[in-house]
Amino acid sequence: MLITCPYCGPRDVSEFAYQGDGNRTRPDPASTDPEAWNAYVYDRLNPAGLHNEIWQHAGGCRAHLAVVRDTLTHEISSVRFAREHGAPAHGRRKPGAKA
Amino acid sequence: MVEQLSPLEPVFRPGSHGNFVDGVGVTLSEIAPGSIVQLAAWPGEEKKLMATIGSVTGLKLADGAGTGASSERYTAFGFAPGKFLVSDASEGLATAFAGKVTAAIGTITDLSHGRTAIRIGGPKSEWVLAKLFAVDFALAAFPQGSGISTTHHDVFTQIQRSGPDSFDLYVFRSFARSFWKMLCHASDEVGYEVR
Ligand SMILES: [Zn+2]
Numbered sequence: 001m002l003i004t005c006p007y008c009g010p011r012d013v014s015e016f017a018y019q020g021d022g023n024r025t026r027p028d029p030a031s032t033d034p035e036a037w038n039a040y041v042y043d044r045l046n047p048a049g050l051h052n053e054i055w056q057h058a059g060g061c062r063a064h065l066a067v068v069r070d071t072l073t074h075e076i077s078s079v080r081f082a083r084e085h086g087a088p089a090h091g092r093r094k095p096g097a098k099a
Numbered sequence: 100m101v102e103q104l105s106p107l108e109p110v111f112r113p114g115s116h117g118n119f120v121d122g123v124g125v126t127l128s129e130i131a132p133g134s135i136v137q138l139a140a141w142p143g144e145e146k147k148l149m150a151t152i153g154s155v156t157g158l159k160l161a162d163g164a165g166t167g168a169s170s171e172r173y174t175a176f177g178f179a180p181g182k183f184l185v186s187d188a189s190e191g192l193a194t195a196f197a198g199k200v201t202a203a204i205g206t207i208t209d210l211s212h213g214r215t216a217i218r219i220g221g222p223k224s225e226w227v228l229a230k231l232f233a234v235d236f237a238l239a240a241f242p243q244g245s246g247i248s249t250t251h252h253d254v255f256t257q258i259q260r261s262g263p264d265s266f267d268l269y270v271f272r273s274f275a276r277s278f279w280k281m282l283c284h285a286s287d288e289v290g291y292e293v294r
Pocket of ligand 1: 006
């Protein structure tokens with residue numbers, strides 16, 4: 001699997017570290033709502049198809065990347081710096097929503 | 100000035116090694132620059148940082164990822180967004196940047212004692228490096244002066260192309276001896292000279 005880093009170009013997946021589901025929205029740190037935190041920590045869509053993910057190019061430029069990967073084929077349809085436009089819009093879900 | 104010691108010293112054996120009967124494929128050497136400095140720009144300050152690198156070293160950096168240049172004395176290249184590695188044959192580079200890379204522009208990290216710089220040169224340089232790193236080392240994909248960050252078995256490595264068939268590799272000093280031995284093993288089949 002190759003991920004095309006916006007800075008470094010195409011690199012082997014072994015240079016990247018998976019940082020988790022890119023659909024999650026972290027609750028306000030001051031929040032004591034257990035449902036919101038439960039959803040943030042545990043609830044995942046687990047789609048068969050396109051999936052928003054956060055990866056870090058840990059063995060390269062060390063930038064965090066927002067990646068859209070197809071979980072059936074591993075095809076990467078988009079990569080961008082995670083910091084540039086916030087979380088990707090694709091498949092975004094509300095906290096607490098069930099899959 | 101303190102006496103500089105090389106971490107490669109116990110395994111550094113000048114001369115020809117490996118399969119060199121038909122000629123030496125690569126030459127391996129330690130560059131030992133006097134200073135190695137990492138500079139990082141805050142978001143939006145990259146152009147100012149590049150201009151500052153130019154004013155201190157005289158090196159002109161083009162726009163774009165991995166941009167780099169070198170002279171007799173200095174080298175510089177981008178290895179990450181807004182981040183540059185700069186080396187100087189002389190000591191004191193961090194001091195030269197202090198006050199010029201202001202707190203509003205970015206940060207200076209003196210890595211002079213934290214990195215070991217190794218040069219691999221010769222007709223088989225691309226061949227040997229391609230065994231270690233999953234990166235395209237062809238001149239068209241990796242132009243002279245430009246730089247990259249990559250990894251071999253968790254040994255983080257920054258590489259600058261210093262010539263048509265020559266590359267400078269910067270590795271963590273604590274990993275340098277192990278990396279050097281591996282580089283020698285990788286060079287064995289093409290014949291290598293240490294100097
Ligand atoms: Zn990268």
